[in-house]
Amino acid sequence: MSEKLWIFDTTLRDGEQVPGCQLNTQEKIVVAKALEELGVDIIEAGFPISSPGDFNSVLEISKAVTNPIICALSRAVEKDIEVAAASLQYAKKGRIHTGIGVSPYHIQYKLRSTPDAIIERAVQAVKYAKSFVEDVEFYAEDAGRAEMEFLARIVEKAIKAGATVINIPDTTGYCLPEQYGAIIRYLRENVSNIDKAILATHCHNDLGMATANTIAGVQNGARQVEVTINGIGERAGNTSMEEVVMAIKCHHDIPVFTNINTPLIYGTSRLISKLMNMPVQPNKAIVGRNAFAHSSGIHQDGVLKHRENYEIIDPKEVGVLESSIVLTARSGRAALKHHLDALGVHLEGEELREVYEAFLIVADSKRDIGPKDLLSLVGKYIEDSTFIELVKVSYESNGTIKANVELKVGEKTHFATSEGNGPVDAVLKAIEKIVKPQVELEEFLIQAITAGSDDQAKVHMRLMQGERPYYGFSSNTDIVLASAEAFVDALNKIPVKDKVIL
Ligand SMILES: CC(=O)SCCNC(=O)CCNC(=O)[C@H](O)C(C)(C)COP(=O)(O)OP(=O)(O)OC[C@H]1O[C@@H](n2cnc3c(N)ncnc32)[C@H](O)[C@@H]1OP(=O)(O)O
Ligand SMILES: CC(C)C(=O)C(=O)O
Secondary structure (H helix, E strand, C coil): CCEECEEEECCCCCHHHCCCCCCCHHHHHHHHHHHHHHCCCEEEEECHHHCHHHHHHHHHHHHHCCCCEEEEECCCCHHHHHHHHHHCCCCCCEEEEEEEECCHHHHHHHCCCCHHHHHHHHHHHHHHHHCCCCEEEEEEECHHHCCHHHHHHHHHHHHHHCCCEEEEEECCCCCCHHHHHHHHHHHHHHCCCHHHCEEEEEECCCCCCHHHHHHHHHHCCCCEEEEEHHHCCCCCCCCEHHHHHHHHHHCCCCCEECCCCHHHHHHHHHHHHHHCCCCCCCCCCCCCCCCCEECCHHHHHHHHHCHHHCCCCCHHHHCCCCCEECCCCCCCHHHHHHHHHHCCCCCCHHHHHHHHHHHHHHHHHCCCCCHHHHHHHCCCCCCCCCCEEEEEEEEEEECEEEEEEEEEECCEEEEEEEEECCHHHHHHHHHHHHECCCCEEEEEEEEECCCCCCCCEEEEEEEEECCEEEEEEEEECCHHHHHHHHHHHHHHCCCHHHCCEC
């Protein structure tokens, strides 16, 4: 029989510890509400003793959120626990998460203590937290490198003191899946009162094992997983929620279920990425830009014939509209035909073979094959009147910022001028005066390729036309020009029939 797996999200605590990812209270409330909608069971909202701002965030999130348990972190220190309890005063369901280091490293070198004294501090902390709230979770920090017998002893005492959830963190991301699973199994078999608590995983990703270790923990009896959206967290990160949830959904032999509303995964991932200014790596499982992108011919042909040939997850299940077929020099005729059909050019047999041969020559010398390339390849079959070429961009700033652009669309030249909040805004608005694409700019990332003031800026843009995404890329030493080029690149990918040119 399938049991419930409690999803404990620590994006706002462990995730927010990441340099540059700090959020203010309003932003944290937005995230907490999104997590509530996503269906998480517990939100670890912060470490209230750490700063007045973090205390206030836990307080305000407690007011703003109804369903999930709100959890506040503390050390095994009385003052921490008092402040955590105060921050939870408005929580409908509040939990204090307290604990202490249990590995020989932490006991000897960090806490400068002894095993017996650590057990005593753990017991006192749990009892003290229990005097404020019923729901107390105990974390045995660095359990991944602890001595098993000592770990079992401290866990037993913490449960006896009132802890109802026992967290077994692999704080340093040291364990291999078998090792981590064995720790959970050992505790289930050697702690006499273990049935009175839920065992939780909290795995870090220093060896890239966080998801595998978490799943191993679940397979051995853990029933709460501590995770973050996009796997963000201290150092190499925490366990990625989307990976664990989808691994469980794909493997019916793991006897647990979650309440996560999976079609909201992608949107939540992008919200966190945007608010925390933390791009998602393109090949990230489940939510990376390429997670459902197929770029080699055999795969593309397979997916076009039957999606499941190369996909274990229907992209819609995680909120991604559809798989994408990316044209490269490794693409075959099936992929080429798919793209030509989208442009309204239907070729078969000898005609398709002829265009494919020409396509391979272009693709060998170009990484990104777009509609412009395809249209020029099939020029003799169709007439393209909508291809946009960026001819000139300039802007001036005299109190107000004004941009001028010159575009060539097909054979016609267009000029437009626009004001904006900044040069990029003004240029994009001017382009939109000529091309009326009815798109939303959903993602706009500028990245320096190397350090230095003469650096190239790499721009990545994602436009949405309805629910359909179009990506634009460019790199240039001039950020404004790179932005304009990326915008035009994305516009050129919109099929002819969906583009309106003035
Ligand atoms: C594994 C995790 O705890 S993940 C969470 C990590 N998050 C953070 O650290 C962010 C919040 N932290 C902070 O704001 C600060 O570190 C504070 C407020 C908690 C403490 O600040 P300070 O009092 O200045 O102490 P500082 O950060 O320099 O050192 C940490 C102290 O806590 C002790 N400590 C660490 N963990 C624990 C624990 N679980 N229980 C009891 N004491 C602990 C350390 O031994 C050290 O004590 P010492 O100064 O007597 O050697
Ligand atoms: C506070 C604990 C749960 C932690 O973050 C860790 O051990 O990594």
